[in-house]
Amino acid sequence: MDAIKKGTIFTISDLENVRISIGEIVEELEAKEWEPMGPHPMPGIATLRNWDLKLLNRYKPFYAPLCDMCCLCTYGKCDLTCGKKGACGIKIDAQQARIVLIACCIGTAAHAGHARHLVDHLIGKYGRDCPIDLGPSIDIEAPIIRTVTGIRPRKLGDLEDALNYVERELMNCLSAAHTGQEGAFIDFESKNLHVSMVDNLAKEIADIAQIVGYDFPKGDPEAPLVEIGLGVVDRSKPVILCIGHNVMPGAEVVNYLSARGIEGEVEVCGMCCTAIDITRYEPRAKIVGHIAQQLYAVRSGIADVIVVDEQCVRTDIVEEAMKVKTRVIASNDKICYGLPDRIDDPTEEIIDDLVNGAPGALILDAEKVGEVAVEVALRMAPKRAQLKALPDRQELKRLAESCVQCDECRRACPNDLHIPDAMASAAKSNFDPLAKLYESCVGCARCESVCRAELSPLNMIKVAAEYEIKEEKYKLRAGRGPVLDTEIRNVGAPIVFGDIPGVVAYVGCPNYPKGGREVAEMAEEFIKRGYIVVATGCSAMEIARYKDEEGKTLYEKYTGAFDRGCMVNIGSCVANAHVIGAAIKIAGIFARRKLRGNFEEIADYILNRVGACGVAWGAMSQKAASIATGCNRWGIPVILGPHGSTAYRRLYLGRKDKEEDWYAYNVKEGGEPFYFGPAPEHLIYAAETKEEAMMMTAKLCIRPSDNPRGRLIKLSNYIDLHERFYGRLPDDWHLFVRDVTELPPGRRKELARELEKIGWKPMKMPPGKIFDPTNLERFRNGWK
Amino acid sequence: MVEKDDPWEIANIPGPRRGEILTPVIAARMIKEAERPLFIVGSLALETELNGKSLVEYAIEIAKESKMPMVAVAHTLKAFLEKGFEPDASMPLINIIDRLRDADWEGLKGAGQHDLVVFLGMLYYIGSQGLSTLKHFAPWLRTITLCRFFHPNADMSFPNMSEEEWANYLDELVAKLRMG
Numbered sequence: 001m002d003a004i005k006k007g008t009i010f011t012i013s014d015l016e017n018v019r020i021s022i023g024e025i026v027e028e029l030e031a032k033e034w035e036p037m038g039p040h041p042m043p044g045i046a047t048l049r050n051w052d053l054k055l056l057n058r059y060k061p062f063y064a065p066l067c068d069m070c071c072l073c074t075y076g077k078c079d080l081t082c083g084k085k086g087a088c089g090i091k092i093d094a095q096q097a098r099i100v101l102i103a104c105c106i107g108t109a110a111h112a113g114h115a116r117h118l119v120d121h122l123i124g125k126y127g128r129d130c131p132i133d134l135g136p137s138i139d140i141e142a143p144i145i146r147t148v149t150g151i152r153p154r155k156l157g158d159l160e161d162a163l164n165y166v167e168r169e170l171m172n173c174l175s176a177a178h179t180g181q182e183g184a185f186i187d188f189e190s191k192n193l194h195v196s197m198v199d200n201l202a203k204e205i206a207d208i209a210q211i212v213g214y215d216f217p218k219g220d221p222e223a224p225l226v227e228i229g230l231g232v233v234d235r236s237k238p239v240i241l242c243i244g245h246n247v248m249p250g251a252e253v254v255n256y257l258s259a260r261g262i263e264g265e266v267e268v269c270g271m272c273c274t275a276i277d278i279t280r281y282e283p284r285a286k287i288v289g290h291i292a293q294q295l296y297a298v299r300s301g302i303a304d305v306i307v308v309d310e311q312c313v314r315t316d317i318v319e320e321a322m323k324v325k326t327r328v329i330a331s332n333d334k335i336c337y338g339l340p341d342r343i344d345d346p347t348e349e350i351i352d353d354l355v356n357g358a359p360g361a362l363i364l365d366a367e368k369v370g371e372v373a374v375e376v377a378l379r380m381a382p383k384r385a386q387l388k389a390l391p392d393r394q395e396l397k398r399l400a401e402s403c404v405q406c407d408e409c410r411r412a413c414p415n416d417l418h419i420p421d422a423m424a425s426a427a428k429s430n431f432d433p434l435a436k437l438y439e440s441c442v443g444c445a446r447c448e449s450v451c452r453a454e455l456s457p458l459n460m461i462k463v464a465a466e467y468e469i470k471e472e473k474y475k476l477r478a479g480r481g482p483v484l485d486t487e488i489r490n491v492g493a494p495i496v497f498g499d500i501p502g503v504v505a506y507v508g509c510p511n512y513p514k515g516g517r518e519v520a521e522m523a524e525e526f527i528k529r530g531y532i533v534v535a536t537g538c539s540a541m542e543i544a545r546y547k548d549e550e551g552k553t554l555y556e557k558y559t560g561a562f563d564r565g566c567m568v569n570i571g572s573c574v575a576n577a578h579v580i581g582a583a584i585k586i587a588g589i590f591a592r593r594k595l596r597g598n599f600e601e602i603a604d605y606i607l608n609r610v611g612a613c614g615v616a617w618g619a620m621s622q623k624a625a626s627i628a629t630g631c632n633r634w635g636i637p638v639i640l641g642p643h644g645s646t647a648y649r650r651l652y653l654g655r656k657d658k659e660e661d662w663y664a665y666n667v668k669e670g671g672e673p674f675y676f677g678p679a680p681e682h683l684i685y686a687a688e689t690k691e692e693a694m695m696m697t698a699k700l701c702i703r704p705s706d707n708p709r710g711r712l713i714k715l716s717n718y719i720d721l722h723e724r725f726y727g728r729l730p731d732d733w734h735l736f737v738r739d740v741t742e743l744p745p746g747r748r749k750e751l752a753r754e755l756e757k758i759g760w761k762p763m764k765m766p767p768g769k770i771f772d773p774t775n776l777e778r779f780r781n782g783w784k
Numbered sequence: 785m786v787e788k789d790d791p792w793e794i795a796n797i798p799g800p801r802r803g804e805i806l807t808p809v810i811a812a813r814m815i816k817e818a819e820r821p822l823f824i825v826g827s828l829a830l831e832t833e834l835n836g837k838s839l840v841e842y843a844i845e846i847a848k849e850s851k852m853p854m855v856a857v858a859h860t861l862k863a864f865l866e867k868g869f870e871p872d873a874s875m876p877l878i879n880i881i882d883r884l885r886d887a888d889w890e891g892l893k894g895a896g897q898h899d900l901v902v903f904l905g906m907l908y909y910i911g912s913q914g915l916s917t918l919k920h921f922a923p924w925l926r927t928i929t930l931c932r933f934f935h936p937n938a939d940m941s942f943p944n945m946s947e948e949e950w951a952n953y954l955d956e957l958v959a960k961l962r963m964g
Contacts, residue, residue: 062882064913065920068799081801081920092920407786411794416908450794513907642910645878653882688877688910689827691859696876726874727862 034152038598041150042165045172045194051600052190052633054775055607058661059632059652059683061189063096066649070095073179088180097188098177100625100650104192105174107626108199110311111574112166113334114246115206117310119159121248121366122213128157132208135218137484143584143595144204144577148197150597156212159205166205169198189650196630197599203627204577211481214251216280216571219487221561223480223569226279228287228544229472230297234267238381239302240373242270243294243317244309245573247277249331252370253307254282266377271297272312273537273572280479280571287476289545290538291620292443292510296462296469299324299390304380305354305373310334311573312509312621318360325384327376328360331369336362343368351375355383390459396434399460400426402453409447409457414643415440415513419447419457426464434464439515442618476544477555479536479571483582485589487562491532492590496609497770498710500564501717502701503532505579506539508616508624511643516542518690519617520554525694527558527565529717531701534568536576538618543567576627580634583610600776607635608664608773611701611714613680614638615693619648628684637680637700639693645686652683656732664704668772671780675763676704676773677735691725702736704773711742719744729754738763788943792933796912801919806928806940808953811902812960814928814940815850818900820891823847824880825871827858828931829905834951839905842954844869846930849961852902853892855880860905877906881914885921897924903938904930912937930954 040047069077075087085091090098122130132153134141142153145162153159173195176182182191210216217223233239242250250270257263268285270278271294275287288297291312298306298317301324308317309332318337321328330337339362342350347368350361354376363369391399403423410419417440422433438461448456462469494500504526506519520543527533535543544553558567562582570578587593587605595602606612614631616624619640625648628638632652640648655661656678663673679702687693698718706714715736722730734755737743739762743751766772774780789805791797815821825843832839840863847854853872856864861874873880873892883889884901891897901918903911911929915937918927927938932950935941942953 064917645913688858725859727865
């Protein structure tokens, strides 16, 4: 039967006992397909297993169990020490991989749920046919969606098709964590890689939806500077504080203020990625900070109304808000807090109840949230004045004197902060040591849970650091979203060949070992070395919190264009997809590789040629685990901070001393295997100190495809950083020298002598000294 | 108050198998009796001083008196070089742990996998995780820690103690090692 063309009218008659079912409406195909379909559209759990095993053979899973037992079923707890098996037969390595799978599934589910909420809402508002247009400088609008699913999303409805695939794969992967499913750690890891790749997809769907639906910047290098810090909030006005990751309620607060014509009369501010996304919608909104500052912000009493949505919100917000008479509106079904469901109640009734003392309300309607939040804030502000739940500075000495020096606070502190010493100083009226702890404090308040004297070290730290906190007034660039195709055309070749030594992405949560200043320091180090430096989420916010001697943050000092020496805020957690998207675009635009349904070839390309490295210095959450593992499947290495070695339990480590692990095929030389050196050495790695992280960042940007000049530049950076922090040459630098022309010219003779001492031999270089590496057997004799 | 063998991090209770308290006398004996001991010094050595003496200096004394090969992890190498001491290797903590859990690794000197690993100056939580890896995946190894915080994942660990007690412990260890 011929396909019926759209618009055709036909009649059916003279039929009895017939049931007609109409399935999916298929749009008329374009005259030419936009690209031939690759081999792996919408891969299932096992479709890309060979690629995973290839990666995992080179970067073997390394486990550091946080717990020696399994407690997941009622046979447990099962002791898995010393090679013992659990009741289901599982051993400790598989159990760690399984816990990682559960964590990655949680992370993926967070992003997928967020994407689903956005897509459903925006389709409801604008229709499935609302076009996706990211502006004239972006043709590859959805690199991850194209590569993984084979879909080129032209309209919002197309995002739903990709989301359906996400949800299917997430369900399958999570089911594999059930008792008596997967038994081999290596295949648990394959599933981790798979569900985390799906996580990247969910993030891209979410961010494209909100860019389109809320008219966010579309890769604008000149995205406006926005204000950030507790000190930027104008407390003379009513204050609404939105916390979480979903922009919908915050956007409706802005819309309601605009509709009432009172935009300048209420402070709209936010914390976590909600804040980043609200300021992408309305640059006059303000960012208070990230998750580590949540409790400080709530207890300061600045907010008349707190609106929570989803992810990374403190679970005791209602209890804390009640202490300062701040009202709480829960706006998302992920976080209900036991609050009464008021969605069907008249708005005025809800407002009156909240103003008259009800601690909070659950309102699962973003528009209604917008109205209620504004009206309650307007009425609450005059009543609340400067309420806060903090002691006065005068009380600090008295409180500190009651510290019994039991060390429990220090033992409970994730960073082992020397709180008792600071208390001892405060008891003698020296509050500086307490104030200094503010920068390294992750704001978890575990200290006050254990304090035998019933003190709150967190509150005391805040009071001691009050001056610094009031001066928290910084600027960061609003999240710009995707990297432009035009930018990729400029930087694609320099990145692949190494003239731009690498792309470094500072991402992830603020569970830093020694405060966030280290992130800003690392970022500026690499900006000055000509790397492309980008940031997202909490890291993007953290980088903004430090000024130079002229009072400028990195965003004010350096360009927001994706080019060497830049400082780019890509956006919120879901905008992490654009970092991977940039790497995919290099393959698609510079190398003209086909993206559609072609994951394996593109990941192979990125692993061999795109010198990118993620640094998740304070990674904490399950989302960060799935983001990092997703990057790994694409061939992008990630460095975690020292806390990452703990909760994440698992790394992917290479062994540079095993030469046999570092061979690839050189397509230009008829597929001859060639040794390319341990580049990148690891896929996911935990550094102990920032100096180690910086050294490793430079090393992990080295790639087999570097041309001699590019290798020279990258090697120079690696050697320079190592000599600066370690006091001498790295003892593996010779592994990355293929030819003496790659030695820095100013030190060529000296380094050549060092090479001679260790018996180094130059590598056989291909014609033109350009390698054309692949790990895929099917391409060894040519790219077709 | 914290007990001598409580995990320093309150919630660091890994499971049914946990380490025992170590004394300087036992530590010295274990080091002397080991066939291929290895000494790993971490980043806290750069920030710790006891009675005006840096932990880096203590580490050098222990390495010299015991003749154990030393691995300087994180970026501690520079501090050792500035004191005129050359560690046998400098590598990230994660890298050395990865090699210690490999039964086929020939050891730092190519003389065979190690049988005793001695830790000093690790950031507590990354050190604890490294010890967990070795506990589960390197059954041929015994691990001891010389920090002033108890590590339940080590086979044996110095107990929780004050800085003053710790200085005494380290002095006593050096003295016992010197006795031969």
